[in-house]
Amino acid sequence: MAETIHGGVQNNYYQVPPDATPREKFEAALKFLASEQVTTARKLLDEVLVHGHDPGRTGFYWLLAFFSGRTYWELSPAERNQVTATLKRVVDLPDDEWSPGIRVVQRLFAAAQTREDDPSAAPGLMADLDRLRPGVRELITRHLDRMLQGSLKDGLWQREVEKAGRDQMADNRRWRVWKFFEADPKPPRMLEVRAATASIEERILASTAAVILVGACGTLGWLVQRRGDTAAIVVLLCAVVLGSLGVHHGAKWRSLAERQRDHDQQRRSIRFGRAAPRRGGFADQVNRLYTRYSQRCAPEDGPERAAWFADSFIPMCRLRDDLVEAYREKPVGTDRVKWLIRFQVKDMRRRWADGEPLDPRPTVPMRLRAGTAACAAATLICALWVFQSALRQDVLRAVGALLLVLLAGTVLVAVGLRILADRERADAERRVRDQRMDSYRTEYQRWRDRLSDRPTDMEMARWLECDRRILLDRALRGYKLKWSDVEAYACLEARGPGGRRARVKNGPWRYTRYRPLVFLLTADGVRQLTTELDFERGTFHHPERTNYRYHAVAAVRVTVRYDDARNFRLFLVNGTDIDVDVNEGGQPESDEDRRILEDAVQDVTGLRHTLFVLEGVAAEGRRWWSGPAYRRAS
Structure with a gap:
């Protein structure tokens, strides 16, 4: 399979020098966050927060990175104490342009601490979100997606899907995506002409x-x-x-x-x-x-x-x-x-x-x-x-x-x-x-x-996020569900058949074809949708729907091979296996950080959250949602 690793000055936005200043670390963290490498973003923002660089803005983005892609129940007790203390610290800061966003995150955090859906609280939270600046509101709805529950999620979902539809092919995606998978051309070289050989x-x-x-x-x-x-x-x-x-x-x-x-x-x-x-x-x-x-x-x-x-x-x-x-x-x-x-x-x-x-x-x-x-x-x-x-x-x-x-x-x-x-x-x-x-x-x-307008990795992540939302909406419509019917969900994005892959230094692999798997966990069981995504055109093909009850899930296993490739397998009691190669192997370049790449695999592919959800189901079945087992899963 063809692959490309982009280097050079124009593609080093994920390179963090050891002697980076707090400002440089903050700018790098924003780029990691935009590309959904939230684990690395959290680590960098932890360091920036300690140094006190632009506390209001840093605090807001720290909260986004902390909750991005996670539910409240995935947090360990230490993490819950950490976020509670950090929230108290940043809320008490003098008001600035980031304070309204921080307060909305605080309300969402408080609402997420109960499994019960409170329809009466949804209008107030939606009003608070609507009063935020568009950029801040979009950041919250994108990164705190799993913190939005029940009625609030129902109310916000349609506008999120409409926005995803508008942004899915924005910025000339159809004619630029292929350039991400093209390597930087090497200057032409020819053999020198054999010189005259007279002695x-x-x-x-x-x-x-x-x-x-x-x-x-x-x-x-x-x-x-x-x-x-x-x-x-x-x-x-x-x-x-x-x-x-x-x-x-x-x-x-x-x-x-x-x-x-x-x-x-x-x-x-x-x-x-x-x-x-x-x-x-x-x-x-x-x-x-x-x-x-x-x-x-x-x-x-x-x-x-x-x-x-x-x-x-x-x-x-x-x-x-x-x-x-x-x-x-x-x-x-x-x-x-x-x-x-x-x-x-x-x-x-x-x-x-x-x-x-x-x-x-x-x-x-x-x-x-x-x-x-x-x-x-x-x-x-x-x-x-x-x-x-x-x-x-x-x-x-x-x-x-x-x-x-x-x-x-x-x-x-x-x-x-x-x-x-x-x-x-x-x-x-x-x-x-x-x-x-x-x-x-x-x-x-x-x-x-022609390659000068090659998309950045952050643009690729934004387009993929739009595809993911549209696919989730299709899954909900296909199963005639609304968000208040969904206890939890997980998305796993693996390489599709054929196609090419490329990435920037310290960045995750991006593919020309994806094989997304959506798991919707409802009161009646698991609803699974598997399809193929042509990433260049933003089109889905060959959808497959599978339904099974919780007691049908026998085990979940992730195998890490010697070359760091990861294979995901979901075993059902009827003998059916769902086998997905989540990430191909490959050694990091000499100037790359292996830890960043390993975290990127679990964050960007959705593997971390998928394991959290399905391992709990495999171990406890439907009882996982009753409370203690669910809260112990982390």
Whole structure:
């Protein structure tokens, strides 16, 4: 399953340095609270409260974190004493903008200490809530949801569901959620072009031969000048020009011929001599991505589809091998180079559709061959013309100069052509590489710009909270219940089949597909609704409803594996098991806090509260609600 862990400065909002100030801890606690990591938020706010930072605001958020996701009866005696003392302290503070909210929390806390529903108190509490600032009211109804009971919950629920419906797809959720599961792209990287490989000895030899050749030509020119043969001087100059042009064309010819040979050899090695990459390794993952995108881009028509695969196979293998080698020195996850692979395949598909060759074979043009041969022949004719003229002036010197021309020319052609051809090859490859890198950099910047509005983890948590409320409402409507009919409820959110997962540093896993389970505990038994959530679209699929009485619950078990993965199992007496992988395993990064991650698993998935509710039912059955057993469950 694909996964991504976001790092970097823009995603470090859950990183709390050891020397953090109370203000920094407070800001971090608000972010943990917004993402439903309430246990970590409580710990940080405990420290901030002791330091006395902004006591009114800190006290209000401390109360939210303390009660978030919990009922009064889940509190231990020590916790009840703690919250009672803290409430007394913050209520006695001078009035400020947070005081009305603190007083409402105090009233809710007092009302929650009895299991009896008091309908007469609901209108007053609702009026108090309505008088609060919208932001404060929403925070209380969200985090103290389990403290709201019976008639009060009935009165507030419809407006909460309506708000969830408005906010569920807010802030362009449909077109932004997928970006959370995309890794930060790695800058494009390509192998450096193989530099020209001429040795110092070869360069010295070629330079010496060139000097000797120039000297010999100068001697021939001096001889024909002494003879007064102006035509021979002109022919000598033509020989020099034509010879230089011939060497230039010859270097191109040799370069193209060598590249043609290398190209054919590479094709043979790719087609017949390749071993499969190690399964699960970086090369294997890259190969799978090229295969996947190749299949996505392939035409639907049979013959054209086959032609696409046949034409793209070898050039795609070249790109794959180059990419694997380019990123091998500093290994990265394939999810960070996926953008480059996708761009390469799409660009190849575009060129293929336009009729461009995907793997052009270097060839030596006929005009280059003819031009090189013509220059060589013309140079030879001109040289013979000049030699016969110089021979008439001074036989000995003319023969000596000719021998030097032949010797130096042979060396220069043998060594110099190889040096020039290698330079020509390096320059041609560098031009191709620079052109490709320019297109890669353009695509890299385009992709980064497209991911620039990636949602934060807090936004993901807010959307998931809206989904949860809408699902709860569907469960209530499906079973024709109202909140005053529900003794308690629990929501368990696990990974759905398929899909991807991602998180930020010290944050919980978020999934593209969820499998939510809702347990509604009523006077007649347990009502369970299981469904699948497409998180990107905010839609539910394949709902399953299950009903069973309390005595049907045999046991509840959570197994923690060696890799910290958690498996939830609910055993019924009829032999049916409800088996859910609540959290996949995985080791924390080097700069992450294992304790924060462990708390996040239980808070965000709803595992902690689900265990509290269902373990009590499994142990005591319906009697759990009669009082003492329920209050001992914590």
